[in-house]
Amino acid sequence: MAKPGSAATRAGEATGTPARAPALTSVKGTAPADGADEGALALDRLIHERMRLGIVSALAVNESLTFNDLKRLMKTTDGNLSVHARKLEDAAYVECRKSFEGRVPRTEYRLTSAGRRALERYLNHMEALIRATRER
Numbered sequence: 796m797a798k799p800g801s802a803a804t805r806a807g808e809a810t811g812t813p814a815r816a817p818a819l820t821s822v823k824g825t826a827p828a829d830g831a832d833e834g835a836l837a838l839d840r841l842i843h844e845r846m847r848l849g850i851v852s853a854l855a856v857n858e859s860l861t862f863n864d865l866k867r868l869m870k871t872t873d874g875n876l877s878v879h880a881r882k883l884e885d886a887a888y889v890e891c892r893k894s895f896e897g898r899v900p901r902t903e904y905r906l907t908s909a910g911r912r913a914l915e916r917y918l919n920h921m922e923a924l925i926r927a928t929r930e931r
Contacts, residue, residue, distance in 0.1 A: 841886055842917045846871065846879045851914050854889060854906035862902040880904060888913055 866876050883889040888910030892903045
């Protein structure tokens, strides 16, 4: 068994537990939106998921995107995109407008100001994690 504080223990090799990133409670702007525990593992779980991070990021650099635009960008299925977009919509990170062009339905998404702030917090937190990791 590895000694506490050794490289093997830090990496979780001896204990079978994942290594923990350094706590960042003092880093300004890194607190999660949901009020969860502070620290390195307290990322905004809603945005941290790969598909939702992709959606929010795509909307951050575009005024709006249609469902089909997002589906192509994310290379995903209708159902998968729909589930993740709904979670973001329920959190008020994105807004969804449905309309018709002729007889064809059109769903358009926009990032809300709350979504933009949440993405900014998330990016600040990730940057702080990277800095803290590189400083070790």
